[in-house]
Amino acid sequence: MDFRFATEVRVRFAETDAQGVAHHAVYLVWFEVARIDYLARFRGGYPELRAEGIEALTTEAHVSYLAPARFDDRLTVLCACGELRGARFRFDYLVERNGERLAEGWSHHACVDAVTHRPTRVPAWLLEEIASAES
Amino acid sequence: MDFRFATEVRVRFAETDAQGVAHHAVYLVWFEVARIDYLARFRGGYPELRAEGIEALTTEAHVSYLAPARFDDRLTVLCACGELRGARFRFDYLVERNGERLAEGWSHHACVDAVTHRPTRVPAWLLEEIASAES
Amino acid sequence: MDFRFATEVRVRFAETDAQGVAHHAVYLVWFEVARIDYLARFRGGYPELRAEGIEALTTEAHVSYLAPARFDDRLTVLCACGELRGARFRFDYLVERNGERLAEGWSHHACVDAVTHRPTRVPAWLLEEIASAES
Amino acid sequence: MDFRFATEVRVRFAETDAQGVAHHAVYLVWFEVARIDYLARFRGGYPELRAEGIEALTTEAHVSYLAPARFDDRLTVLCACGELRGARFRFDYLVERNGERLAEGWSHHACVDAVTHRPTRVPAWLLEEIASAES
Numbered sequence: 055m056d057f058r059f060a061t062e063v064r065v066r067f068a069e070t071d072a073q074g075v076a077h078h079a080v081y082l083v084w085f086e087v088a089r090i091d092y093l094a095r096f097r098g099g100y101p102e103l104r105a106e107g108i109e110a111l112t113t114e115a116h117v118s119y120l121a122p123a124r125f126d127d128r129l130t131v132l133c134a135c136g137e138l139r140g141a142r143f144r145f146d147y148l149v150e151r152n153g154e155r156l157a158e159g160w161s162h163h164a165c166v167d168a169v170t171h172r173p174t175r176v177p178a179w180l181l182e183e184i185a186s187a188e189s
Numbered sequence: 190m191d192f193r194f195a196t197e198v199r200v201r202f203a204e205t206d207a208q209g210v211a212h213h214a215v216y217l218v219w220f221e222v223a224r225i226d227y228l229a230r231f232r233g234g235y236p237e238l239r240a241e242g243i244e245a246l247t248t249e250a251h252v253s254y255l256a257p258a259r260f261d262d263r264l265t266v267l268c269a270c271g272e273l274r275g276a277r278f279r280f281d282y283l284v285e286r287n288g289e290r291l292a293e294g295w296s297h298h299a300c301v302d303a304v305t306h307r308p309t310r311v312p313a314w315l316l317e318e319i320a321s322a323e324s
Numbered sequence: 325m326d327f328r329f330a331t332e333v334r335v336r337f338a339e340t341d342a343q344g345v346a347h348h349a350v351y352l353v354w355f356e357v358a359r360i361d362y363l364a365r366f367r368g369g370y371p372e373l374r375a376e377g378i379e380a381l382t383t384e385a386h387v388s389y390l391a392p393a394r395f396d397d398r399l400t401v402l403c404a405c406g407e408l409r410g411a412r413f414r415f416d417y418l419v420e421r422n423g424e425r426l427a428e429g430w431s432h433h434a435c436v437d438a439v440t441h442r443p444t445r446v447p448a449w450l451l452e453e454i455a456s457a458e459s
Numbered sequence: 460m461d462f463r464f465a466t467e468v469r470v471r472f473a474e475t476d477a478q479g480v481a482h483h484a485v486y487l488v489w490f491e492v493a494r495i496d497y498l499a500r501f502r503g504g505y506p507e508l509r510a511e512g513i514e515a516l517t518t519e520a521h522v523s524y525l526a527p528a529r530f531d532d533r534l535t536v537l538c539a540c541g542e543l544r545g546a547r548f549r550f551d552y553l554v555e556r557n558g559e560r561l562a563e564g565w566s567h568h569a570c571v572d573a574v575t576h577r578p579t580r581v582p583a584w585l586l587e588e589i590a591s592a593e594s
Contacts, residue, residue, distance in 0.1 A: 068212050068488045072205035072260050078382040079203055082349035083473045090472065101531050112348040116386045125207050126506050203353045213517040214487035218338045236396050247483040251521045261371050338484055340477035342530050347473050395477050
């Protein structure tokens with residue numbers, strides 16, 4: 055996987071659990087933070103998508119946990135977008151701490167009309183911006 | 190405080206933190222669970238309120254933490270509703286584990302119109318049901 | 325998949341997001357709730373495992389989202405345990421609302437010594453109880 | 460209140476609820492983020508406290524919600540520490556968006572020995588650093 059985008063998160067105390075590590079469900083939240091930061095570079099990003107009456111649903115998510123993250127760790131969440139076809143797209147993620155791989159994952163998404171909840175194409179402006187960013 | 194209603198929650202692993210106890214922010218979520226269970230006894234409860242175009246906002250919240258709750262603890266969240274005046278009402282809470290007091294708190298709420306976000310009176314049917322439940 | 329165990333969760337208001345549905349990360353929390361309820365039938369369950377100095381780590385997780393869950397929905401989380409080999413085991417999940425399939429998923433886990441964090445076999449008592457429950 | 464420290468948070472999609480605003484319990488998480496950032500300026504901050512065998516418990520928390528925060532809002536969380544006496548201290552908070560006050564609150568804390576859970580004085584180095592930062 056070739057990642058051209060990264061965002062930073064810091065492990066919050068509220069995100070840790072009684073094993074003393076970041077709880078495994080939180081990675082999906084970090085993936086979302088990365089996804090939104092990724093899209094924020096393009097026009098109005100995800101808020102703009104929502105303003106255009108489009109919601110992006112998560113249809114599938116996967117995480118492989120390689121090593122634990124701990125309280126106050128500064129993490130890099132790399133992400134890339136691809137497989138854009140019609141209403142659907144995919145994100146890949148890698149979570150690192152100082153170059154050490156802690157987790158990797160991916161998610162599938164579908165654009166739907168916010169009112170009818172019917173699938174709707176990813177807007178052309180977003181397709182073009184992502185294609186340009188990933189090429 | 191005289192509590193006539195109680196609900197049960199069990200401490201989820203995801204709700205614990207690296208101190209090995211339930212994270213302090215989670216109590217506000219449990220209070221909300223208790224509030225919604227409390228209201229569920231009356232007509233359609235909180236979902237009915239929302240269906241009538243009314244949202245109940247939280248305007249103030251307070252928690253005193255007396256003793257920690259731990260993973261898998263079975264907790265009793267007692268709650269009572271009062272001080273209903275116009276659009277406003279108040280809930281009081283007590284969190285217990287086998288009779289031991291772990292936390293107490295309260296929250297203030299205001300009903301608003303879901304569209305205009307203007308304050309709107311607590312519906313008469315709900316006022317009557319709460320008055321009857323608490324008397 | 326043949327599920328012989330199920331637990332109930334109710335969608336909390338805190339678990340919804342601005343799309344008006346349960347946030348996709350919450351499913352991993354519900355899977356965990358189901359897993360812990362599943363194990364609770366055997367001796368002391370997951371708390372007993374921890375008391376024996378064993379932590380069960382989540383090494384992989386997957387969710388397919390089929391239809392949204394909404395505030396106050398009463399969900400059934402079915403789960404089954406299998407593929408127990410040495411330190412490792414797997415859980416499968418199905419989330420239903422009145423028989424409608426909302427999500428399915430699975431997770432992989434590994435037992436480690438709580439102190440050394442080295443892999444350690446799933447205790448024999450638990451292997452036997454699970455084998456008996458699933459057969 | 461005179462705030463000399465501020466930190467930034469951005470409202471995550473996972474932090475919103477079905478009212479389309481940041482869920483009220485999340486403010487306690489943001490307060491904690493601010494508190495930890497505040498302490499991070501002093502020697503090793505909160506992780507250093509924990510490394511010295513001291514846990515800081517939250518004993519009381521209060522939030523007044525003045526106006527809602529929405530998805531992707533960039534918030535400033537101002538905070539100040541005071542009332543340090545023996546094992547106890549207090550934090551005050553103000554959450555702003557572009558100068559608009561969204562919420563204010565405070566929390567009380569107590570230092571305890573991580574092993575015995577008995578109250579233990581706030582370390583002298585931390586007292587001095589906070590006194591110097593707040594004066």
